[in-house]
Amino acid sequence: MGFFTSAFRIWLTRTWKPFEFTKSADTAFLYQNTEKLGLYVHIPFCRTLCNFCPYCKTVFEQESVNQYVEALLREIDMTGRMLNGEKQSCTSLYFGGGSPALLAGDIGKIIDRLRRFFIISDGIGIELHPNDVTEKNLFTLKQAGVTKISIGIQSFQKPYLEMLGRKPDDFHSLFSALAKISFETVSMDFIFALPNQSLETLTADIETAFSNGANHIAVYPFIDFTFTGRKFMKMREREKKRLLYQFVNYCHTKGYVRDSIWTFSKTGMSQYSSMTRENFLGFGCSATSLLKDRFRINTFDVQSYIDRLNSGQFPAALTLQFTHRQRMVYYLFWTAYSMRVNRSDFYRFFSEHLETCYGWELLLARFFGFIRKEKDDYVITTRGSYYYHYFEHFYTLAYIDRMWNIMRNEAFPENLIIR
Numbered sequence: 001m002g003f004f005t006s007a008f009r010i011w012l013t014r015t016w017k018p019f020e021f022t023k024s025a026d027t028a029f030l031y032q033n034t035e036k037l038g039l040y041v042h043i044p045f046c047r048t049l050c051n052f053c054p055y056c057k058t059v060f061e062q063e064s065v066n067q068y069v070e071a072l073l074r075e076i077d078m079t080g081r082m083l084n085g086e087k088q089s090c091t092s093l094y095f096g097g098g099s100p101a102l103l104a105g106d107i108g109k110i111i112d113r114l115r116r117f118f119i120i121s122d123g124i125g126i127e128l129h130p131n132d133v134t135e136k137n138l139f140t141l142k143q144a145g146v147t148k149i150s151i152g153i154q155s156f157q158k159p160y161l162e163m164l165g166r167k168p169d170d171f172h173s174l175f176s177a178l179a180k181i182s183f184e185t186v187s188m189d190f191i192f193a194l195p196n197q198s199l200e201t202l203t204a205d206i207e208t209a210f211s212n213g214a215n216h217i218a219v220y221p222f223i224d225f226t227f228t229g230r231k232f233m234k235m236r237e238r239e240k241k242r243l244l245y246q247f248v249n250y251c252h253t254k255g256y257v258r259d260s261i262w263t264f265s266k267t268g269m270s271q272y273s274s275m276t277r278e279n280f281l282g283f284g285c286s287a288t289s290l291l292k293d294r295f296r297i298n299t300f301d302v303q304s305y306i307d308r309l310n311s312g313q314f315p316a317a318l319t320l321q322f323t324h325r326q327r328m329v330y331y332l333f334w335t336a337y338s339m340r341v342n343r344s345d346f347y348r349f350f351s352e353h354l355e356t357c358y359g360w361e362l363l364l365a366r367f368f369g370f371i372r373k374e375k376d377d378y379v380i381t382t383r384g385s386y387y388y389h390y391f392e393h394f395y396t397l398a399y400i401d402r403m404w405n406i407m408r409n410e411a412f413p414e415n416l417i418i419r
């Protein structure tokens, strides 16, 4: 498998050069005047740790939280000061985790600090654990400026909740809190391809979501990271493909709008996506930042994150300097996640025509029915979305799993080479 991963990478990036991350002493990460810049803040605290979840997280502990928030504000200040008093325009701000609402009372303070330096035009989103969806928390978050929420339901069904190591939640109080406090987007996350999951169980879950306050859903295919403790059987690839086709067809007949590979909006009016942005700045441990020519990742270790900032240094651990083609592949992968790639946007970003760079690949993808042309866009078909998923899964395990594994064990690794 390693051979095929490398061969495919070499073909698409048109270079033998692997993705080579080097230790960030951290000097300049020059984001000033970047267009379409998104912001992300990582909050790594959870009440308990779920065995299937790969994200950077640790058990909530008030003293550590206090130090973390202070460090986060310092990181924002140090980054913001690079603007020399000019405010930078940004698209959206997303809080992810972990369970950021465990710090609901601090979210307003963090947003205000970011607003000293950034103008946020497209709203503020936050991930919520179902237990944190209370009227009090929702009110606090709305007051702080949050406009979109995403709730990690995973499933409404007892057997699946038990399988995922979650106590069956009290969904009635969650629904009643949602009925009292409104947000522009209320998204709910579900896990796709759990054992014996069928069209009936999956659609029952999303209908429950859409009838009880959600206007958007995400169904994430289960990814079996090597360092998590999955305790159930994985669904076979052929079954996954059939379930995906049935599910997409179901959503289509109900009029739900697919706005990315794994998300659907009830009416097409709501969106929740922190993934498909051209450039972004990340704050907090494990947060990544992406610019036109580089990608940077902060340390995963909470205490090292705090210590670095207390000593006046950035908490960046590794930086990747992209080649032009590596950046194109990265851009295409994440833009395709939104189900369409716009030719003019590609030209604006790279000053090169998409067809000049990837003419043969586009022809092949059209021939196999993975994409179709629609005016200025290449649109991913349902068939294409399955293969996108296949490659995403494969590369997540080959690249992200490997990177996170190293970052979980070493606060500041010397380097990281991904072939």
Ligand SMILES: C[S@@+](CC[C@H](N)C(=O)[O-])C[C@H]1O[C@@H](n2cnc3c(N)ncnc32)[C@H](O)[C@@H]1O
Binding pocket: 052, 053, 054, 055, 096, 097, 098, 099, 100, 127, 128, 129, 130, 151, 152, 153, 154, 189, 190, 191, 220, 221, 222, 223, 224, 225
């Ligand atoms: C950072 S997590 C969870 C946010 C929140 N703390 C919660 O527990 O609901 C964001 C989403 O990633 C998804 N997720 C977590 N682990 C996953 C895995 N191994 N494979 C696929 N999706 C996963 C879940 O749907 C989850 O809601």
Ligand code: SF4
Binding pocket: 045, 046, 047, 048, 049, 050, 053, 054, 055, 057, 097, 098, 099, 129, 152
């Ligand atoms: S799924 Fe949510 S609550 Fe569970 S460990 Fe991951 S971030 Fe924490």
